[in-house]
Amino acid sequence: MNSTKQPQPLSKAKLADAEIARGAGGETHQTARRGMDVLTTQQGAPVADDQNSLRAGARGPTLLEDQHFREKLFHFDHERIPERVVHARGFGAHGFFENYESLAEITSADLFQRAGEKTPAFVRFSTVAGNKGSADLARDVRGFAVKLYTKEGNWDIVGNNIPVFFIQDAIKFPDLIHAAKAEPDRGFPQAQTAHDNFCDFVSLMPEATHMVMWAMSDRAIPRSFRFMEGFGVHTFRLINARGQSTYVKFHWKPKLGLQSVVWNEAVKINGADPDFHRRDLWNAIQSGDFPEWELGLQLFDDAFADQFPFDILDATKLIPEELIPVRRVGRLVLDRCVDNFFAETEQVAFCTQNIVPGIDFTNDPLLQGRNFSYLDTQLKRLGSPNFTFLPINAPKCPFHTLQQDGQMAMVNPKGRVNYEPNSWGEGPRERPERGITSFPEEIAAPKQRSRGEKFADHYSQARQFYISQTAVEQTHIQDAFVFELSKCDNPAIRSRMVSHLINVDAELARRVADGLGLKEIPKAAEPARKPIADLPGSPALSIVRNGPKSFKGRKLGVLAADGSDASLLKAIEKVAAEEGAQVEFIAPKIGGFTDSGGGLHPAQQKVNGGPSVLYDAVVIVLSADGAKLLAREATAKDFVSDAFAHAKFIACSEAAMPLISRAGITPDEGVIPIKTAADVVMFMTRCRELRLWKREASVHAV
Numbered sequence: 080m081n082s083t084k085q086p087q088p089l090s091k092a093k094l095a096d097a098e099i100a101r102g103a104g105g106e107t108h109q110t111a112r113r114g115m116d117v118l119t120t121q122q123g124a125p126v127a128d129d130q131n132s133l134r135a136g137a138r139g140p141t142l143l144e145d146q147h148f149r150e151k152l153f154h155f156d157h158e159r160i161p162e163r164v165v166h167a168r169g170f171g172a173h174g175f176f177e178n179y180e181s182l183a184e185i186t187s188a189d190l191f192q193r194a195g196e197k198t199p200a201f202v203r204f205s206t207v208a209g210n211k212g213s214a215d216l217a218r219d220v221r222g223f224a225v226k227l228y229t230k231e232g233n234w235d236i237v238g239n240n241i242p243v244f245f246i247q248d249a250i251k252f253p254d255l256i257h258a259a260k261a262e263p264d265r266g267f268p269q270a271q272t273a274h275d276n277f278c279d280f281v282s283l284m285p286e287a288t289h290m291v292m293w294a295m296s297d298r299a300i301p302r303s304f305r306f307m308e309g310f311g312v313h314t315f316r317l318i319n320a321r322g323q324s325t326y327v328k329f330h331w332k333p334k335l336g337l338q339s340v341v342w343n344e345a346v347k348i349n350g351a352d353p354d355f356h357r358r359d360l361w362n363a364i365q366s367g368d369f370p371e372w373e374l375g376l377q378l379f380d381d382a383f384a385d386q387f388p389f390d391i392l393d394a395t396k397l398i399p400e401e402l403i404p405v406r407r408v409g410r411l412v413l414d415r416c417v418d419n420f421f422a423e424t425e426q427v428a429f430c431t432q433n434i435v436p437g438i439d440f441t442n443d444p445l446l447q448g449r450n451f452s453y454l455d456t457q458l459k460r461l462g463s464p465n466f467t468f469l470p471i472n473a474p475k476c477p478f479h480t481l482q483q484d485g486q487m488a489m490v491n492p493k494g495r496v497n498y499e500p501n502s503w504g505e506g507p508r509e510r511p512e513r514g515i516t517s518f519p520e521e522i523a524a525p526k527q528r529s530r531g532e533k534f535a536d537h538y539s540q541a542r543q544f545y546i547s548q549t550a551v552e553q554t555h556i557q558d559a560f561v562f563e564l565s566k567c568d569n570p571a572i573r574s575r576m577v578s579h580l581i582n583v584d585a586e587l588a589r590r591v592a593d594g595l596g597l598k599e600i601p602k603a604a605e606p607a608r609k610p611i612a613d614l615p616g617s618p619a620l621s622i623v624r625n626g627p628k629s630f631k632g633r634k635l636g637v638l639a640a641d642g643s644d645a646s647l648l649k650a651i652e653k654v655a656a657e658e659g660a661q662v663e664f665i666a667p668k669i670g671g672f673t674d675s676g677g678g679l680h681p682a683q684q685k686v687n688g689g690p691s692v693l694y695d696a697v698v699i700v701l702s703a704d705g706a707k708l709l710a711r712e713a714t715a716k717d718f719v720s721d722a723f724a725h726a727k728f729i730a731c732s733e734a735a736m737p738l739i740s741r742a743g744i745t746p747d748e749g750v751i752p753i754k755t756a757a758d759v760v761m762f763m764t765r766c767r768e769l770r771l772w773k774r775e776a777s778v779h780a781v
Contacts, residue, residue: 120147121154160425161460162211165256166222168270169205170304170357171424172364174413176200176227176374182408185325185378186317188437190229191408199228199475202413203427204304204356207239208259209270214353216345217270218299218559223309223331224429225411228475231513235433236329237453241298242310244394245287247534249448254280255287273566282575285537285604288583289395292541295559297339297552297622302695303359305370305632306338313446314391316439316518317378324518326384326391326441328398330375330405336627338769340692342559344725347692355693361416366661368632369414375405388611389540390533394445396540400619423471428457436515444530463487479507535608538582542610545584547620551772557587561594573597578604623772630766631659636694638665638686638718640709642702644732645676650756651698651730654763665689665718667708675702687714691722696766698753701735709738716742723750724778726770730762749774 118126126147133145141148163169176198182191190198205222206213221240226233245255258280261267268274272294281287293299301307311329318324340348348355363370377398379391389396417423430453431446440446457466463486466472481499483491491497496505545553560580564573573595580588581603592600618624627633635655639648655662666672666682673679683689686709691697699719701709709715719742722729729750731739739746749771751762 120150158421160462163460164456165207166203166205166224167211168209168213168215169203169222169424170360171201171203171417171427172360172413173415173417173423174200174202174369174411176225176409176411178409180408182317183319185319186437187320188229188234188317188435189231190227190234190435191437198230200411200413201226201228201423201427201471202411203424203429204360206270208256208272213270214349215356216300216340216348216353218272218294218342218345218563219270220294220299221301221304221307223307225309225331226427226429226433229435230476232435232476232478233433233472233474234435234438235429235431236311237429237431237449238309238311238329238331240301240307240309241290241293242308242312242328242330242397243290243293243540244312244445245281245290246284246445247286247393247395247530248444249452251284252445252448252452268566271566273563275567275569275572278564278567278572278576279569282572282579285579285607286395286534288537288579289541289544292544292556292583295556295563296544296548297341297555299559300340300342300345301356302338302340303632304356305360305363306333306335306627308332308337309372312394313443314441316441317376318437318439318516318518322516322518324439326379326381328377330377331372331411332375332405332407334371334373334410335632337622337625338627338695339622341555341725341775342562344692344721347690347721351688351690351692360413362661363632364413364416368659368661369412370632371413372411373407374409374411375407377403377405379403388533389536390531392441392443392531393534394443395537399543399617401615401617422469426461426466426469427471428461428466428469430454430457434515436513439518442520465489481506532608536606536610537608538579538606538610539612539614541583542612543614543617544620545587547616547618549621549623549772551775552621552623553587554775557590557594560587560591564591564595574601575604577601582606582610626769628767629658630655630695630763630769633695633766633769634661634663634693635766636663636665636684636689636691636697636718638697638699638701638709638715638735639672639674639680640667640701640705641672642705643672643674643700644702644734645674645678646756647700647732647753647759648674648678648680650759651700654756654759658763658766660695660763660766663689663694667712686712686718689718690714691718691727692725694722694727695769696728696730697722698730698762699735699738700732700753701738703734706735706737710741719744723774726772726774726778728762728766728768728771730759747771747774 118129120126132148133142134140135142178191178194178196180194190196203222203224206217206219207222208219209217223238223240225236246252258276259272261269262274262276281291309331315327316324317327352358384391432450432454440450458464465485465487468489481492481497483497492506494505496503499506499508545556548556564576567573574597577588577592577597578601580591589600637651652662663683664680665684665686667686669682669685671679671681715738719739723744730753731750732753739750751765753759753762
């Protein structure tokens with residue numbers, strides 16, 4: 080049966096505030112308001128009906144002549160592009176870098192010439208091993224990639240939150256990632272290194288030992304992007320106007336201090352909010368609490384490089400800050416979220432080869448390989464060498480090339496000149512006095528497949544990292560090794576990994592072997608070069624020793640219900656605001672609760688959807704009736720018991736104590752009774768410590 084019913088014209092009054100659309104038979108349901116843009120095809124033609132495809136009758140077949148329908152599905156079918164092989168799950172934001180002082184004495188890079196110079200920036204944080212759909216709190220290295228849109232081109236500092244890497248030569252990168260990814264015959268585990276292939280690979284590659292120590296530490300489960308460091312990993316060169324070279328390592332130091340979560344907490348966060356890190360960064364920027372890092376430089380010369388016990392070109396090594404202090408030269412501020420995730424965060428293309436005049440590479444073999452690989456990767460992902468014209472990748476300074484054509488060409492040379500040199504007096508020309516020039520390092524050496532002798536020490540800095548950790552952090556490393564290796568089905572792999580740990584620290588190896596239930600401790604792996612056993616600890620390598628000085632930027636979870644003390648709630652909000660912390664209310668109903676004074680408080684979380692793992696500290700303010708109600712709620716008891724188990728500070732009103740008891744908790748000094756505003760102030764002061772670490776030993780399960 081054919082339908083001839085047509086949509087009726089709308090009056091001007093109805094158009095002013097309208098809900099119009101065509102449904103079956105011509106009824107209307109799409110919103111159209113005055114001032115809204117007209118929906119068009121990609122060719123700019125206005126669309127009359129976006130609800131129904133063109134058919135032969137109301138119940139007839141769809142007609143191929145419906146160009147809008149075909150265009151819409153065609154584009155939808157091609158929306159996805161290949162995800163990154165590594166760093167697939169990422170989140171980005173815009174901001175700026177501000178230079179503190181002129182660095183003209185060490186580099187001619189334009190962005191470092193003037194104090195107060197602000198350079199636009201885009202930063203993408205990421206995990207390495209998981210796919211785009213994996214969870215944020217996987218135990219993994221985090222990417223920390225910074226694109227600086229300088230006045231002389233784009234400079235990409237493509238780094239991580241860990242200053243060293245698993246391998247020394249890029250030729251091993253495919254093997255590393257193949258081993259770390261899901262096993263190819265089964266497609267799992269996803270976003271984890273707790274499986275045979277990875278442990279097999281690193282246990283056969285002693286050079287990975289240092290990085291594995293970092294990966295098993297709390298560095299691999301950061302609390303927030305905002306609370307983690309970034310590192311350029313490699314040694315680069317700074318070149319000044321006189322052509323003089325200074326070696327440099329790049330550091331990003333978070334203004335809010337370092338902070339991680341514990342493993343049990345990370346597992347539960349992934350269940351409660353797999354987008355935890357993304358949401359945290361988004362909310363911070365949207366609320367005006369802009370994250371900041373300081374750019375730090377470790378600067379050194381050939382004399383230092385020659386006397387350093389390790390090769391400065393070895394990406395599995397670092398230079399302790401106690402040997403070369405980090406000079407802080409500017410700040411990075413993220414103050415704007417992306418407008419479109421795909422167009423910016425997904426399509427941004429970082430390449431280690433992207434440098435500007437005044438910056439140069441060294442002969443680090445891993446860096447040299449990355450310079451080749453990243454450009455090739457972006458071509459594969461984005462489909463054309465013209466990815467550089469995408470707005471997120473295009474320089475913000477004038478740029479002129481003679482490159483032309485290719486898929487999706489957006490800019491081509493104008494006129495007849497598309498080459499140089501030419502005698503037409505047209506087109507761009509090179510600029511020797513200002514362009515990128517390489518440091519004229521003299522090299523005379525035979526072609527060979529080998530590494531420098533100093534590359535052969537694989538255990539000394541791994542030990543230095545371990546002894547630099549607090550006792551709590553060392554326990555976490557031990558537990559991480561036990562957990563990861565317990566997921567290996569092959570006992571020989573477990574034993575082989577322990578054989579390397581003996582060269583790091585005998586007690587660490589013993590504890591891991593005991594945790595795995597090894598019948599005997601294996602013989603130590605034979606080192607290629609004798610380790611240096613007396614390297615001093617480096618306090619800068621510890622998260623706990625470099626925590627915040629305040630609770631600023633952190634989140635306080637307040638568990639409340641009808642009848643909660645109004646004066647205490649007011650004091651909590653006031654003190655938290657003064658500290659620069661965020662408060663979220665968790666209540667029996669998402670609609671909120673009414674306090675003892677009759678005030679209505681909207682809730683940000685429902686009690687069974689807002690576990691304490693989402694917060695840095697918690698407050699429980701309940702009336703007697705509220706405590707009685709929540710004592711019957713399993714998730715409310717979990718809220719309290721998890722906060723206690725994770726060594727968090729807990730404030731508790733007197734009427735809420737029954738819930739503490741029902742959760743099976745015996746209060747300690749970190750469970751703080753609050754009756755007055757002064758008690759709330761004292762509680763916030765304790766929260767600056769973030770954790771009551773000595774509690775962990777009493778709740779730690781082996």
